[in-house]
Amino acid sequence: MFTFVKVNLVTGFISSSDWYTMSMGRPRGRFGRVNGSVEGFWFSHVRWVFDRHHLTEKCGEANNVSDLRKQIFYRFVEKTYYFHALAQAPVLYLAGGFPFVVWGGAVRIVAYLHVTFLVNSVCYLWGGRAWDTGDLSTNNWWMAVVNFGEGWHNNHHAFEWSARHGLEWWQVDATWGVIRLLEAVGLAKDIKLPSEAHKKKMAL
Numbered sequence: 001m002f003t004f005v006k007v008n009l010v011t012g013f014i015s016s017s018d019w020y021t022m023s024m025g026r027p028r029g030r031f032g033r034v035n036g037s038v039e040g041f042w043f044s045h046v047r048w049v050f051d052r053h054h055l056t057e058k059c060g061e062a063n064n065v066s067d068l069r070k071q072i073f074y075r076f077v078e079k080t081y082y083f084h085a086l087a088q089a090p091v092l093y094l095a096g097g098f099p100f101v102v103w104g105g106a107v108r109i110v111a112y113l114h115v116t117f118l119v120n121s122v123c124y125l126w127g128g129r130a131w132d133t134g135d136l137s138t139n140n141w142w143m144a145v146v147n148f149g150e151g152w153h154n155n156h157h158a159f160e161w162s163a164r165h166g167l168e169w170w171q172v173d174a175t176w177g178v179i180r181l182l183e184a185v186g187l188a189k190d191i192k193l194p195s196e197a198h199k200k201k202m203a204l
């Protein structure tokens, strides 16, 4: 949930804001299986966003987001995400004029989207693997620095339900730090992490 709230309310743009992109953001399911570099770098980086017909034809409809479809919050976001993006412009303009709209709106959204897309392209081509996930996902340390922990993508595919992506003490994961903070102030609970038994089962 944290990822989708972050994407929709902070960036206010299309990444992971409709059922198609939400489905692609998850490792499991038919869409999840083509997530990666099997179609080439540019397809995995950004073309998949626009070439929905190709993926739907190849993999069928998004079938791994039924839990999100049931929640009123996500149905609301899915119906209104263009409004979230557009509503930021007048607020930014009032705060600092046109430069704020350009740097705080357009540039920020483009930069954020490409950092997000890099998980799909770079984290299937370069990096190491720690788990037997049956796909091409990798752990890439410099991506983890750039995108706040999501670069530990092989970890994420092995334990998709884990709140923590950087599973070793040296695996930098800023998002995990935020979750720990939310837990400390009582805003996050029942946090899921892989046990030693889970790790043993997935080890290469």
Ligand SMILES: [Zn+2]
Pocket: 026, 027, 035, 036, 137, 153, 157
């Ligand atoms: Zn992935």
